[in-house]
Amino acid sequence: MREAVEKKVLNENDRLAAELRQRYREQNILCVNFISSPGSGKTALLEKTLGSFAPGTSVAVLTGDLQTDNDARRLMRYGFPVRQIVTGGTCHLDARMVERHLNELGFRGPGLLLVENVGNLVCPSSYDLGEAAKIVLLSVTEGEDKPLKYPGIFHRASLMILTKTDLLPHVEFDPMLALENARKIHPEIDYLALSSKSGEGFDLWLAWLAALQQKTRQEAPATIS
């Protein structure tokens, strides 16, 4: 006898993610989730991003890794609250980890919450963290066909950032081919190219983030003035 169940496998994670999303909305927090292969430049992008903010800006970072707090130590130098999530072998962050570390960090909105996922193009894409946008990074030292090899994350990401563009003269990488492949999977995906080292293209990234923050603010519940 067959009985219909019809529920999400990651039902529990989705429930927690919905709670986080609600919290972000109430506190006017913009949360973005950075996903890429290991070594595509997530931490370097965050460093440069934090370095561009004025002291006192309301921003916090959660950074995930299987082991070590090296990334948190790199990111703490900028004077903003940072918390390392050591997953101890788990290949992705889930909503429960984010909730726990966010509570321990004591971060409250309004503000910006940057979540650096574990370096992995596969597993993190299955887990909703309540974020407003997933951002996928692809560095010019990888292959242009990565969007076709890992369609799940390119399908779910709102923005693709091509990183390490300062290396373009030294590698055979065709940015337009990479973008074309990404848009085969996700025709509406936004695209930016930048170098966290030289700063080229960084103004466009900060503008993209500011625009999303503006949009989040407008969607936030009205506060009594």
Place this chain on the structure above:
Amino acid sequence: MHEVGIASSIIESIEAEARRRPDARFAAVGVRIGELSNVDRDALAFAFEALTRKTPLEHLRLEIEWCPRRQKCLACGEEFVVREWELTCPKCGEARSSCIGGTELDIAYLELEEPCEKP
């Protein structure tokens, strides 16, 4: 790579159902896995078998339905399966379509053993 976690989530759901209905005997669980879900069928089947071995759920079968990416044309409403990343509508040629399938990661059904006939 995260199929052990996915298999654990499926098993937790069934265990919760089993606690709720101690008399039911489950024979199989049906799941739907989309091609954009980033879950590997073989790895999931392997993880499920490994995690249920020598447990009360040892005999539970995992039945996987694989779901290809499907789009719906924004112009004529045609629904079609995507092959070779072709998102253009095969019926009217419209380039814009929305995704309506392929991201599934669902528990679809439970198969219950028939209760024994009383003599």
